[in-house]
Amino acid sequence: MRRFVNLFQSLDATTRTSEKVEALVDYFTQAPARDAAWAAHVLAGRKVGKAISSTRLRDLVADVAQLPAWLVEECYQAVGDLSETLALLLPPPATPSDLPLHSVIEDFLLPLLASANQEQERRLVAIWQSLDPQSRFVFHKLISTHFRVGAARTLLVRALAQVAGIEQSVMEHRLSGSWKPTAAGFEMLMSAGDDLQVDASRPYPFLLASSLTAEPESLGEIGDWQVEWKWDGVRAQLIRRQGRTFLVSRGQEHVGAAFPEIVQLGGTLPDGTVLDGEILAFENDRPLPFNALQPRLNRKGVEPMLFTDVPVIFLVYDVMEADGIDVRSKPLAERRPLLHELSRACADLRLSPVLEADGWSDIASLMSSARDRGVEGLVLKRRTSRYEVGRPRGLWWKLKVEPYSLDCVLVAAQPGTGKRAGRFTDYTFAVRAGDELVTITKAYSGLTDDEIDEVDRWIRGHIVGRYGPVRAVTPELVFELGFEGIAASERHKCGIALRFPRILRWRKDKPLDEIDTLENARRLLQQHSGTP
Amino acid sequence: MDSLLVESPGGLFCPAGDFYVDAWRGVERNIVSHAHSDHARRGSAHYLAAADGVAILKERIGSDSNVTGVPYGEAVNLNGVHVSLHPAGHVRGSAQVRIENRGRVLVFSGDYKRQPDPTCDSFEPVRCHEFITESTFGLPIYRWPDPTAVAADINAWWRRNVELRRTSVILAYTLGKAQRVLSMLDRDIGPILLHGSMLRMTQVYRETGCDLPPAEHASPERAKAEKGRALVIAPPSAHGSTWMRKFLPISVGSASGWMAVRGHRRRRSVDRGFVLSDHADWPDLLRTITDTAAERVGVTHGYTGVITRFLRDRGADAYAINTRFVGDADDPPESETLASAGAVEADGGTQE
Numbered sequence: 001m002r003r004f005v006n007l008f009q010s011l012d013a014t015t016r017t018s019e020k021v022e023a024l025v026d027y028f029t030q031a032p033a034r035d036a037a038w039a040a041h042v043l044a045g046r047k048v049g050k051a052i053s054s055t056r057l058r059d060l061v062a063d064v065a066q067l068p069a070w071l072v073e074e075c076y077q078a079v080g081d082l083s084e085t086l087a088l089l090l091p092p093p094a095t096p097s098d099l100p101l102h103s104v105i106e107d108f109l110l111p112l113l114a115s116a117n118q119e120q121e122r123r124l125v126a127i128w129q130s131l132d133p134q135s136r137f138v139f140h141k142l143i144s145t146h147f148r149v150g151a152a153r154t155l156l157v158r159a160l161a162q163v164a165g166i167e168q169s170v171m172e173h174r175l176s177g178s179w180k181p182t183a184a185g186f187e188m189l190m191s192a193g194d195d196l197q198v199d200a201s202r203p204y205p206f207l208l209a210s211s212l213t214a215e216p217e218s219l220g221e222i223g224d225w226q227v228e229w230k231w232d233g234v235r236a237q238l239i240r241r242q243g244r245t246f247l248v249s250r251g252q253e254h255v256g257a258a259f260p261e262i263v264q265l266g267g268t269l270p271d272g273t274v275l276d277g278e279i280l281a282f283e284n285d286r287p288l289p290f291n292a293l294q295p296r297l298n299r300k301g302v303e304p305m306l307f308t309d310v311p312v313i314f315l316v317y318d319v320m321e322a323d324g325i326d327v328r329s330k331p332l333a334e335r336r337p338l339l340h341e342l343s344r345a346c347a348d349l350r351l352s353p354v355l356e357a358d359g360w361s362d363i364a365s366l367m368s369s370a371r372d373r374g375v376e377g378l379v380l381k382r383r384t385s386r387y388e389v390g391r392p393r394g395l396w397w398k399l400k401v402e403p404y405s406l407d408c409v410l411v412a413a414q415p416g417t418g419k420r421a422g423r424f425t426d427y428t429f430a431v432r433a434g435d436e437l438v439t440i441t442k443a444y445s446g447l448t449d450d451e452i453d454e455v456d457r458w459i460r461g462h463i464v465g466r467y468g469p470v471r472a473v474t475p476e477l478v479f480e481l482g483f484e485g486i487a488a489s490e491r492h493k494c495g496i497a498l499r500f501p502r503i504l505r506w507r508k509d510k511p512l513d514e515i516d517t518l519e520n521a522r523r524l525l526q527q528h529s530g531t532p
Numbered sequence: 533m534d535s536l537l538v539e540s541p542g543g544l545f546c547p548a549g550d551f552y553v554d555a556w557r558g559v560e561r562n563i564v565s566h567a568h569s570d571h572a573r574r575g576s577a578h579y580l581a582a583a584d585g586v587a588i589l590k591e592r593i594g595s596d597s598n599v600t601g602v603p604y605g606e607a608v609n610l611n612g613v614h615v616s617l618h619p620a621g622h623v624r625g626s627a628q629v630r631i632e633n634r635g636r637v638l639v640f641s642g643d644y645k646r647q648p649d650p651t652c653d654s655f656e657p658v659r660c661h662e663f664i665t666e667s668t669f670g671l672p673i674y675r676w677p678d679p680t681a682v683a684a685d686i687n688a689w690w691r692r693n694v695e696l697r698r699t700s701v702i703l704a705y706t707l708g709k710a711q712r713v714l715s716m717l718d719r720d721i722g723p724i725l726l727h728g729s730m731l732r733m734t735q736v737y738r739e740t741g742c743d744l745p746p747a748e749h750a751s752p753e754r755a756k757a758e759k760g761r762a763l764v765i766a767p768p769s770a771h772g773s774t775w776m777r778k779f780l781p782i783s784v785g786s787a788s789g790w791m792a793v794r795g796h797r798r799r800r801s802v803d804r805g806f807v808l809s810d811h812a813d814w815p816d817l818l819r820t821i822t823d824t825a826a827e828r829v830g831v832t833h834g835y836t837g838v839i840t841r842f843l844r845d846r847g848a849d850a851y852a853i854n855t856r857f858v859g860d861a862d863d864p865p866e867s868e869t870l871a872s873a874g875a876v877e878a879d880g881g882t883q884e
Binding site for chain 2: 012013014015065067068070071074075078079080081084085088089092417420421422
C-alpha cells in the first residue's frame with residue numbers, strides 16, 4: 001500500500017507531465033504484478049466495488065473521532081475533499097502496517113464492500129487502525145467514488161506502454177478491453193508483441209478534435225479539408241464482431257442497453273466492423289438538444305414508451321475496422337469511400353453528411369446557420385489524416401458557435417472543493433423578474449485566479465444570510481454568463497435549465513438594473529429549444 | 533464584573549491599566565505580543581515588548597520607536613495593574629501578556645505554539661481566570677507532525693534535489709519561519725542562501741543570541757555559482773518571480789501549517805508542502821486551554837466561531853473576539869494568519 005500511496009503523492013505533487021510519467025514508470029517497473037494490476041485498474045478509472053455512501057462514512061468518522069457532526073462539516077468546508085477530511089480527522093493509527101495493495105483490496109476492501117452494514121462498520125474501524133493518514137486518504141478514494149488522481153489516462157497509457165515496450169495505441173486498446181486485475185491479467189496487459197487474442201468488445205481510442213482559435217483561413221486550402229457539422233450528442237463506437245454488437249461511449253461505458261435500436265442497427269453490419277459516430281436524439285430531420293438524451297442515459301432498460309418519445313439515431317463519422325482489418329492508418333480520403341460502401345450494403349446506416357464548401361467564406365455562412373440547425377458548429381477534418389489516438393493537433397479542428405449569454409447578478413456563494421477549497425468559488429446567479437430576483441443557475445469556472453480572489457474578498461464583506469455552507473450576498477456584482485444550450489426544466493424554480501453555464505466576463509461596467517430578465521431567458525428558450 | 537480587556541475601536545484595551553494589547557492603530561501605550569504585522573502596528577507613543585523581541589520589533593515598526601523591553605516573567609506596574617510577559621513559543625521574542633488586577637488574572641496568548649523550536653523560548657502555560665487564545669488552526673483536521681520528522685523530510689528533499697541538480701527553494705515567512713527552517717537544515721548537504729528581504733531579520737536573530745547555520749545572500753552572482761546545489765529560503769511573494777528563475781531548474785517547497793491540506797498545497801502550486809507551523813494545532817489549542825485552568829475563554833484570530841461553539845457545547849464559558857484584519861492586498865502577509873487567504877472562517881464574516 002505504501003508504494004501505491006507514494007505513487008499517488010508523486011502524481012499529486014507535480015504538474016509536470018514528464019515527472020508524472022516517470023513516477024508511473026517507476027511504480028510499474030517495481031511493483032509486483034498482483035499489486036500493479038490493481039493500480040492499473042483503479043488509475044484507469046475502473047470501479048472496485050459498490051461504493052459506500054459519503055454520508056455513512058462521514059457519520060462513522062464523527063463517531064470514531066468523537067466529534068459533533070457540525071464540526072465535521074466545518075472541516076469538510078475547509079478541506080474541500082471528503083476522503084481527505086475524514087483521513088485527517090481520524091485519530092492516529094494504533095498499529096500502522098504496510099500490507100501489499102492487492103491484499104488491502106482483496107482481503108479488506110472487497111469483503112468490506114460486500115458485507116452488511118454493521119459488519120461493514122466494524123471492518124472499516126479495524127482498517128483505520130492500521131493505516132496512516134495518507135494511506136487512509138487513498139483508501140477512502142477507493143471505497144467512496146471514482147478514483148481520481150492527477151494523472152490523465154493518456155499518461156497511464158504512455159507509462160504502461162513504455163514499461164511493456166509496446167506501442168501506445170496497442171496499450172490503450174488493451175486497457176479498454178476486459179482484462180482482470182490479477183497477476184495474469186496484468187501480465188497479459190504488459191505482454192510483448194501484437195494482440196492475438198482480440199477481445200470482441202474492445203473499442204479503439206477516439207480521435208478528438210481540437211478547438212480552432214486561429215482564423216479558419218490559416219488552415220490553407222479549403223480543398224484539403226472535409227467539413228461536417230459538429231453534432232451535440234454522445235460520441236460512441238458501434239462494434240460488430242464475432243456475431244455480437246457493442247455500443248461503447250467515449251467514457252468507456254457500454255451503453256447498448258439504453259439504445260437498443262442502435263444495437264439492432266449494428267446487427268445488420270458485416271462482421272468485423274467498428275464505426276465511430278454520435279448518438280443523437282433526432283426528430284423531423286433535426287437533432288433535439290442534448291438534454292433529450294438524458295432520460296435514456298439514466299436508465300438501464302428502456303420502456304417501449306420512450307421509443308416514440310425520444311427517437312435516437314447513430315450518425316456515423318468514420319470507420320476504424322472493416323472486414324476485421326484495422327483501417328485507421330488509411331487516410332480519411334480512403335476511409336470515407338469505405339463508409340459509402342457500408343451504407344450501400346446496410347441501408348439504415350446514416351452518415352454524418354459532408355458539407356459543401358468551396359471557399360472559406362462558405363465556412364462563415366455555415367457557421368451562421370449552425371445554431372438554427374441545432375448543431376454546435378463545424379468540424380474540419382484533414383483529408384489526408386490517419387485515424388490517430390487522442391487529440392493530435394492539426395488533424396481535426398472544431399469550430400463552435402458563440403455560446404448563448406445572459407447578464408446575471410451574483411446572489412449566493414459557497415466554498416469550492418479540490419483545488420478551489422477554502423475560497424468562495426461556487427456561485428449562484430439570478431436574473432430579474434419584475435421587482436424580484438430569480439435564481440437561474442450556478443456556475444463555477446471562467447474567472448482568473450486574481451478575479452476569484454477579488455470576488456472571494458468581496459463576498460466575505462457582503463454576506464447577508466447563511467444556509468449551511470451557502471452564503472447569501474448583497475446582489476451587486478454582475479457577470480455575463482455563457483452557456484451551450486437552454487431547455488425547459490421542472491426541477492428548476494425558474495423553469496429553465498442552462499447547459500454548461502460558465503462565466504464569460506465580470507461586468508464591472510453594468511449596474512444591477514441592467515441585468516437580463518427572466519423574460520429574456522424565456523425568449524431564448526422559445527427560440528432555441530430545438531422543438532420546431 | 534468588569535473585564536480586564538475590552539474590545540474597543542483601537543483594539544483590546546485595559547481600562548484599569550490604561551493600555552492596549554496589540555493595538556490596531558497608534559495609541560498612547562501599547563503592549564505588543566510579537567512583531568508580525570497583524571499584531572504590531574506603527575504609530576504608538578510607548579511600546580512594551582519582551583526583551584528578546586525588542587530589536588525584532590524595532591526592525592518592523594521603526595528603529596526610532598519608543599520600545600521598552602521587559603524580561604520574561606518580570607512584572608511591570610501600570611496604574612496599579614501588574615503586567616508580565618511569558619514565552620509564547622511563536623517566534624523569537626513572542627509573548628503572552630499576563631494582566632493581574634485585584635486578584636484577578638487574564639492571559640492574552642498572542643500567537644503561540646507548543647512544539648519545540650530552537651529559535652525561541654518554549655511556550656509556558658500560565659494559570660489564569662480568563663484566557664484569550666488565538667485559533668488560526670482551530671479545526672480538528674490540523675494535527676502537526678513531529679518537527680524532527682519534518683526537518684528530516686526537508687533535508688531528504690534537498691539531498692534528492694542536489695542529486696537531480698535542481699535548486700531547492702523553500703517558501704517561508706520572513707520573520708520567524710525563515711529562521712526556524714534555517715535552524716533545521718543540515719549544512720553538510722550544500723550552501724544555504726537567503727532572499728534579500730530576509731537578511732536583516734536573520735541578522736537580528738543572530739545578534740540577539742540565536743545560533744543559526746551560516747547563510748549568504750541569494751544574489752544573482754551566487755545563483756550562477758550555487759544553483760543546482762543550494763537551498764534558498766525565500767518569502768512566498770517571491771514564488772514565480774524573475775529572481776527565482778535565476779535558480780532554474782528548481783524544486784519549490786513551502787513550509788506552513790496550511791500545507792496539511794492538499795487543496796492549499798495545490799493552489800500554491802508548489803512541488804512539496806512541509807507541514808511546519810508556528811501556531812498551535814487543534815490538540816494543542818485544547819490542551820493549552822485546559823492547562824491555563826481558565827474559567828472563561830476568549831477566542832480570536834482564526835476559527836473563532838468553531839472553537840467558541842465547541843467549548844460551549846462542552847459547557848465552558850467561551851466567547852468570540854473579532855479581529856480587524858482582513859487579508860488586505862496592500863499589506864503583504866507576514867504571519868501564517870494573514871496569509872491564510874484560503875481559510876473560510878467558521879462564522880463566515882471576517883477573515884483573519
